[in-house]
Amino acid sequence: MDLRHLRYFVVVAEELHFTKAAQRIGIAQPPLTFQIKALETELGVQLFDRQPGRVTLTEPGKIYLEEVRAILEHVRMAALRCQLSAQGVTGRLNIGFTESASFRGEVTSTLHRYRSLFPGVDISLEENRTGPLLDSLRQGRIDIAFVRPPTNSDDEIRFVLLSTEPMVVVVPKGHRMESCDAVSLEELRDELFVLYSRTTRSGLPEMVLSACEASGFNPKVVQYAPQISSTINLVAGGLGISIVPACMRSSRSDDVCYIPLSGDGANLVASLGLAHRVKGLSPAAQNLLKLIEHAPDPI
Numbered sequence: 546m547d548l549r550h551l552r553y554f555v556v557v558a559e560e561l562h563f564t565k566a567a568q569r570i571g572i573a574q575p576p577l578t579f580q581i582k583a584l585e586t587e588l589g590v591q592l593f594d595r596q597p598g599r600v601t602l603t604e605p606g607k608i609y610l611e612e613v614r615a616i617l618e619h620v621r622m623a624a625l626r627c628q629l630s631a632q633g634v635t636g637r638l639n640i641g642f643t644e645s646a647s648f649r650g651e652v653t654s655t656l657h658r659y660r661s662l663f664p665g666v667d668i669s670l671e672e673n674r675t676g677p678l679l680d681s682l683r684q685g686r687i688d689i690a691f692v693r694p695p696t697n698s699d700d701e702i703r704f705v706l707l708s709t710e711p712m713v714v715v716v717p718k719g720h721r722m723e724s725c726d727a728v729s730l731e732e733l734r735d736e737l738f739v740l741y742s743r744t745t746r747s748g749l750p751e752m753v754l755s756a757c758e759a760s761g762f763n764p765k766v767v768q769y770a771p772q773i774s775s776t777i778n779l780v781a782g783g784l785g786i787s788i789v790p791a792c793m794r795s796s797r798s799d800d801v802c803y804i805p806l807s808g809d810g811a812n813l814v815a816s817l818g819l820a821h822r823v824k825g826l827s828p829a830a831q832n833l834l835k836l837i838e839h840a841p842d843p844i
Contacts, residue, residue: 548620550584551613554592557581558610561600633828635665640833641678641690642670644772645749646817648792651708652691659833666829674742682822688830689821693749696820705819707837712753712813713794714804715777716786727807730760737785738764741776749773749815753788756813777801790815 553570557577560566567574585592592606602610629635646652660668671681675692682690683701691707698704714733716722722732740750750769757764767785770776774796776787781800792815794803806813819837821830 548617550580551617553577553580554584555610555613555617557593557600558602558606561602563600629665631828633666633830633832634663636827636829637667637669638689638827638829638833639669639671639687641681641687641692642672643675643678643691643693644672644774645693645790645792645815646691647672648790648795649691649708649817652817655833655837659836662836663829663832679820682820685822685825688827689819689833692818692820694816694818696818701823702820703823707817707819709814709816710791711811712749712788712806712815713791714786714806715780715789715793715801716804717780717783717801718799720786720802722804723802725804727805728810729808730757730806730810730813731762731808733757733764733786734760734762736765738766739768739770739776739779739785739787740766741770741773741787741789749790752813756810760809788813 553566556569557563557566560569563578563581564574567577570577581593588609590605590609591603592609594601594603626635640656642652656668659666671678671687673681675690675694675696678687678690678692679696679702681687692704694704694706696702696704714722714728722728738753740753742750754764754766768779770779773789773793777789777793777796779785780787781797788806789803791803805811819834821834826834
């Protein structure tokens with residue numbers, strides 16, 4: 546028994562006439578009659594009551610028709626779901642992002658556009674630091690990650706630089722530099738610093754430390770915080786100052802001031818990139834990449 550036999554049976558049951566059913570299917574009547582008889586033999590049940598000039602469904606035939614229609618509908622839906630998944634219209638997409646990336650309006654607007662275009666995709670979000678997010682990518686727990694460099698493409702992970710933004714100094718309200726239009730790194734020599742996670746010698750905190758060293762001093766770091774937002778909270782509490790990406794300027798704006806960097810500090814920028822696995826990228830993830838590539842404004 547195959548699906549063809551089931552479809553033949555449904556057409557005959559709807560037409561209740563073998564010749565008309567054969568014409569509708571597009572085959573000769575004798576082969577159709579043979580196929581239906583073979584189906585009845587396989588089932589061990591008479592599906593049709595054949596009388597001269599009249600064909601009707603038997604009671605078992607009526608029950609079989611209900612079940613066969615349900616089977617064919619399930620097969621149709623299975624094919625449709627398979628096709629939609631292959632097109633990335635349905636499925637699941639696991640996205641990672643660093644905390645500061647979530648403050649970029651372009652990132653959130655991209656996710657909003659994607660959800661609007663592909664409402665059938667179930668989106669899962671994971672926030673973490675760049676290092677753990679790259680590990681999650683390699684292990685297949687997430688599909689795509691918005692991360693902060695430095696990170697490089699390799700055989701497993703492709704990294705695409707999306708944008709850069711200036712770094713700014715954040716000081717508590719009432720600080721002596723609160724009213725400055727801009728400050729140089731050298732002017733921060735005697736300040737106490739609060740920096741964010743420095744689990745490896747990479748990322749934004751390492752870039753800040755290296756820039757200060759290049760300006761002739763080692764910053765006095767009094768506290769490391771787990772996230773950039775918690776760093777700003779500590780600055781607001783008066784523990785020290787920090788240097789953060791400009792996208793964080795809306796955070797605790799009533800309690801802290803954000804000041805542009807001048808001189809060599811003006812070259813201090815935070816980059817944002819997109820990382821994804823080279824192989825095994827799902828259609829849903831491919832659609833997100835295409836959306837970003839064809840965005841009217843770069844992220």
